[in-house]
Amino acid sequence: MSTLVLLSLTGLGLGALYFLVASGLSLIFGLADVLNFAHGLFLSVGAYGTWWAADRLGLGFVPAAAVGVGLGALAAVLVELLLIRPLYARPIDQVLVTVGLSLAGVALLQAGFGADPVTFPKPAWTEETTTVLGATVPNDRFLLIGVALAVLALLQLFLHRTRFGLIVRAGVEDRAMVTALGINVRIAFTVVFAIGGAAAxxxxxxxxxxxxxxxxxxxxxxxxxxxxxxxxxxxGSVAGSALAAVVVGLVQQFTSYYAAAGVGEASVVLVLAMVLLARPGGLTGRTA
Amino acid sequence: MTKSAVLTSPAQTDPPAAAPAPRRRQLLRRALPLALLVVLAILPYSTLDLPALLPGPVNSPGSLQLLGVCLVFAGLAATYDLLFGHTGLLSFGHALYVVLGSYTVNIAVTKGGFGLPAALALTVLVGLVVPALLGALALRVRGIAFAMVTLAMAQVAAIAVASDPGRLTGGEEGLSLLPSAIPDFLAGIDNTAHLYWLALAYLVLVAGAIGWLVDSEPGRVWAAIRENEQRVAVLGLQPYRFQLLAFVIASFLAALGGMVHLFLMGGSSPQITTSSFTLGFLLMVVLGGAGTRWGAVVGGILYAYLDHRLGALGTSEAVAGLPGFLRAPLSEPLFVLGALFIAVVYFLPGGLSGLSTRIRGDGR
Structure with a gap:
C-alpha cells in the first residue's frame, strides 16, 4: 500500500512537470500552429536563471525562482518577436528555426555553464519527507503537484474568464475567422508565448x-x-494536456518500478501508439 | 534526364533560352558528378597537406577517416532527403535506423557470436521489417504529429541503448566491434583507405538509388504527395502506401549507412542515438537544399565536416585570441551549426543548391 501511494504521488509529480511544459507547447501549437522545439530552451533558461540568481546574487529560493520564470518568459517573448514572427507565412520554416534555436541554445548553455550538471539550490524543506497513508513521501512531490494544479487553475481562469482568453480560445478554433473579425491575433501569439515560456x-x-x-x-x-x-x-487543449500528463507520469512511474528502468519510457511510447491507433486526434478528439 | 531536371531543378522552369546553352549545362550536369567521383576515388593516393582544413596530409588515416565520415553523412542525409525533401515527410526519428544498422551488426557479431555475413544478412532483414512496422504505425498521423511520434520512437531507442539491457549495448561507453570479426582488408589503421572507399561506395549507392527512385513512377507520386497529398488521394492513389514505401526505403538505406558507420568508427557509440544527432539530418538537408539532386549530399558533407572540425577550431590560435564571451560559443560546433542553419532558413530559402541556382540565373 505504501509503495502504491509513493509511486502514485511520484508519478503525479512527474506528470505535473510534464504538464507545465506541455500546456504552453499545446497552447502555442493550437493558436499559432508553431511546433516549438525551443520550448525546452525556455525550461533550461528558467532552471539556470534560478540557479544563477540564487548562487551568484544570493537570493532566497522564491525570489530566485521568480527571476528564473521572468527570464524564461522574456526569452519566449524575444524568440516570438524576433525569430518566429517574420515567418508566420512559412510554417515549416518556423519549425526549422526553433529546431536550430534549440540546438544552438543548448550548445550556448553548455559553453556558458559547462556540460556537467550544476547542483540546484533546493530549499531545505523539499528534502524532508511527510508520511501519507503509511508511505514516506519526499516533500518536493507535493510542491510539484501543487504548483501544477495552481497553474492549471490560473490557465483555465485566464482562458475562460478574460477577454484575452476568449480571443485565444477563438483563435485556436479558427484563426482566420478571428482575424477577419478585426481582432489582432498577433498580440495573442506573443501573450501565449510569454505564458508558455513562463510555465516552461x-x-x-x-x-x-x-x-x-x-x-x-x-x-x-x-x-x-x-x-x-x-x-x-x-x-491545443490545456485540459487534454493535464489529463495526458497524469496518465503518462503514472504509467512511467509504475512500469519503471515493476519492470525495469528503461521500460517506463518505452511503455509511454506504447501508450502513445495505442492512443494514436484508437483516436488519431488525441484523447480530447481534436484533429491537429 | 530532361524529365528529372524539370522535376528537381527550379532553374529549368525558366523560359527555354538559347537551345545550346541548356544542352551544355546538361552535359556538365552529368560530367561534373562523375569527375568529382573520380577525384574522390583517387584522394587516398594524394599526399597534399592542407594544414588548416585537415588534421594531416590527405592520405593520413586521420584525414581519411574524417573524409569517410563526411561521405557517410552525405549518404545518410540523402536518405533523409528522400523522406523530407522528396516525399514531404518531416521525421525526427531517422537516427533510429542508423542506430539499428550499427548496433544490430555489432551485437550480433560481438555478443551473439554470428559470423559477419550472417550478421549483415540479419541486419538487412531487421532493417526492412522494423521500418515497415514502425512506419505503418507512425504514418497513421499527419504532419507535426508524425514528426513527434517518430521523435518519440527514436527516444525509446536512445533510452534502450543507454540502459544497456542484458549488457548488450554497452550503455554510455558504447560497444567496440570485436576485432577478430573485422575482415582483414578493413582492419587496422593502414587500411583506412579501404574504409574511405567503403564510405564512398555507400554514398554512390545511395545517391544512385535515390536518383533512380525519384525518377521512377513511385518517385513522381512522392513528389505529388509532397505538393498536395489530398489531391493524390482524390486521384485514386493511396498516399499512405507510397509514404510507407518511401519510409521503408529511406530507413533501410539509413540502416546500411549505420553499418558503414560502424566499420568506419570501429564500434557503435550512443552518440548516434542523441536527439541532436537525429535533428542534425534536418539541418544537413536544409543547409544543402531539400528535394534537390545534390543538396542533401553537399549539406551532409558540410555538416559532418564542421561538426568534427569546429571543435578543433575552438582550440586553435585564431579563436584563442578572442575575448571569452566569443570564444566559448565558437568552440561549440552545434552553436555555430544551429546559428548557420537559422541564417540559411531566413536568408537562403532553398539552401546552398538554391544559391547556386540563383547565381547561375543571374549570370545569364
Missing amino acids: ALGGVLAGVYYGDVSPGQGTSLLIFAFIVVVIGGM
Whole structure:
C-alpha cells in the first residue's frame, strides 16, 4: 500500500512537470500552429536563471525562482518577436528555426555553464519527507503537484474568464475567422508565448528541485515527453494536456518500478501508439 | 534526364533560352558528378597537406577517416532527403535506423557470436521489417504529429541503448566491434583507405538509388504527395502506401549507412542515438537544399565536416585570441551549426543548391 501511494504521488509529480511544459507547447501549437522545439530552451533558461540568481546574487529560493520564470518568459517573448514572427507565412520554416534555436541554445548553455550538471539550490524543506497513508513521501512531490494544479487553475481562469482568453480560445478554433473579425491575433501569439515560456521556466525550476541538479540537455529530454503528452492529450487543449500528463507520469512511474528502468519510457511510447491507433486526434478528439 | 531536371531543378522552369546553352549545362550536369567521383576515388593516393582544413596530409588515416565520415553523412542525409525533401515527410526519428544498422551488426557479431555475413544478412532483414512496422504505425498521423511520434520512437531507442539491457549495448561507453570479426582488408589503421572507399561506395549507392527512385513512377507520386497529398488521394492513389514505401526505403538505406558507420568508427557509440544527432539530418538537408539532386549530399558533407572540425577550431590560435564571451560559443560546433542553419532558413530559402541556382540565373 505504501509503495502504491509513493509511486502514485511520484508519478503525479512527474506528470505535473510534464504538464507545465506541455500546456504552453499545446497552447502555442493550437493558436499559432508553431511546433516549438525551443520550448525546452525556455525550461533550461528558467532552471539556470534560478540557479544563477540564487548562487551568484544570493537570493532566497522564491525570489530566485521568480527571476528564473521572468527570464524564461522574456526569452519566449524575444524568440516570438524576433525569430518566429517574420515567418508566420512559412510554417515549416518556423519549425526549422526553433529546431536550430534549440540546438544552438543548448550548445550556448553548455559553453556558458559547462556540460556537467550544476547542483540546484533546493530549499531545505523539499528534502524532508511527510508520511501519507503509511508511505514516506519526499516533500518536493507535493510542491510539484501543487504548483501544477495552481497553474492549471490560473490557465483555465485566464482562458475562460478574460477577454484575452476568449480571443485565444477563438483563435485556436479558427484563426482566420478571428482575424477577419478585426481582432489582432498577433498580440495573442506573443501573450501565449510569454505564458508558455513562463510555465516552461517554472517547470525548469521544479525539475531542478525534483532531480537535484540542472544540465544543458535536461530541457530537451523533458521536451520529448512533453511532446508525447501534447499528442496524447490532443493539440491545443490545456485540459487534454493535464489529463495526458497524469496518465503518462503514472504509467512511467509504475512500469519503471515493476519492470525495469528503461521500460517506463518505452511503455509511454506504447501508450502513445495505442492512443494514436484508437483516436488519431488525441484523447480530447481534436484533429491537429 | 530532361524529365528529372524539370522535376528537381527550379532553374529549368525558366523560359527555354538559347537551345545550346541548356544542352551544355546538361552535359556538365552529368560530367561534373562523375569527375568529382573520380577525384574522390583517387584522394587516398594524394599526399597534399592542407594544414588548416585537415588534421594531416590527405592520405593520413586521420584525414581519411574524417573524409569517410563526411561521405557517410552525405549518404545518410540523402536518405533523409528522400523522406523530407522528396516525399514531404518531416521525421525526427531517422537516427533510429542508423542506430539499428550499427548496433544490430555489432551485437550480433560481438555478443551473439554470428559470423559477419550472417550478421549483415540479419541486419538487412531487421532493417526492412522494423521500418515497415514502425512506419505503418507512425504514418497513421499527419504532419507535426508524425514528426513527434517518430521523435518519440527514436527516444525509446536512445533510452534502450543507454540502459544497456542484458549488457548488450554497452550503455554510455558504447560497444567496440570485436576485432577478430573485422575482415582483414578493413582492419587496422593502414587500411583506412579501404574504409574511405567503403564510405564512398555507400554514398554512390545511395545517391544512385535515390536518383533512380525519384525518377521512377513511385518517385513522381512522392513528389505529388509532397505538393498536395489530398489531391493524390482524390486521384485514386493511396498516399499512405507510397509514404510507407518511401519510409521503408529511406530507413533501410539509413540502416546500411549505420553499418558503414560502424566499420568506419570501429564500434557503435550512443552518440548516434542523441536527439541532436537525429535533428542534425534536418539541418544537413536544409543547409544543402531539400528535394534537390545534390543538396542533401553537399549539406551532409558540410555538416559532418564542421561538426568534427569546429571543435578543433575552438582550440586553435585564431579563436584563442578572442575575448571569452566569443570564444566559448565558437568552440561549440552545434552553436555555430544551429546559428548557420537559422541564417540559411531566413536568408537562403532553398539552401546552398538554391544559391547556386540563383547565381547561375543571374549570370545569364
